[in-house]
Amino acid sequence: MDKRKILFFDIDETLLSHKTFTIPESTKNALKKAKENGHLIFINTGRTKSLIGDDIKELEFDGYICGCGTYIEVDNKVLYNNIVNKDKYNAILESLKKYELKAVLEGVDAIYIDENSQDDFLLSNLRKQNYPIKSYDLDNMKFNKMFIRYDDNEYIDNFCDETKDIFDYIDHGKGTRELVPKGHSKGSGIDFLVDYLNIEKENTFAFGDSNNDISMLEHVENSIVMGNGNPDLFEKATFVTKNIDEDGIEYAMKYFNIIK
Incomplete structure (x- = not known):
């Protein structure tokens, strides 16, 4: 089994603040450090690939789960693309x-x-x-x-x-x-990738904030909900971190010793 940690991130109000309409610098630095430490970072979003902006792409993710599990890409290679009939x-x-x-x-x-x-x-x-x-x-x-x-x-x-x-x-x-x-969700996308990459379940992490993140949070060992997220999700979380604009991503990564 691959011993690396794999981290899945929602975009809106998890990586991208709707208050400033930017990605916090602390988040950018935390993602970079996680990669430098040998871990895998993936977008897992309800957005389809056409709605992924350059601000996200320039962070050099290892791949994307888009459209709630309907599209999966690793290292610029499309592994799965479900189009409505x-x-x-x-x-x-x-x-x-x-x-x-x-x-x-x-x-x-x-x-x-x-x-x-x-x-x-x-x-x-x-x-x-x-x-x-x-x-x-x-x-x-x-x-x-x-x-x-x-x-x-x-x-x-x-x-x-x-x-x-x-x-x-x-x-x-x-x-x-x-x-x-039917049959697709952020969780189904995680299952596909964890199997494809042969990652141990204990090394799976998901970061989210809203209702369409529920399946994502349920399909990993370590579920992190943003402090600015839907309070109904807090009870589903392994850890509730700080708000996105209060360096919540960086705070959670340090809590789980993903970065120092």
Whole structure:
């Protein structure tokens, strides 16, 4: 068995502060030291690969689990890429239209939106990040998962029921849901990589903050929840660290003797 430790990191509010919209310098230094000490560092995010910014890429992770386990990459080599069956696209789009729901279809190369019905707020936020945005296209688009902002739309449960054979969903509150192909999660991505790399379970660590991190926290030996995270996750954690903006990543790595 490989004796190295393997560390999995969520992005939003774990590595990337939504207060400063930057990655704390202490986090950058801690990641660098962990690699220098011979450990493996991986992104494990709900974002698909097209939504990984240069600020993350420049930290030189050993690989990525993206789209809640639908895409896995190690050392620039794609090991797994689950795309929603194209035969289902028309039914999904028709259901979205019927219930007047605003969805972002997230793929490896681009994200897809209905520019005719999408609200200006969501569109402007996506464009501010310079994400590769394309319109719905039955013939040419490929996507791994979905994100829906439904606000007070009362039909969200109807949509989820109509697509229950395709997707599981994660309720993030505040009128948003993440729909992930059945059988996939951040946890399934961890299982795949730990097996592929032959890592001992005791050397697995996950760092997260929100509901879509639950499976990730449950599939490692050492689960770390950010102090700024959802308090409901604290009881699921091996360790609750400090807030992201209070050097929480560095603090946790020192606690587990990953770095000095």
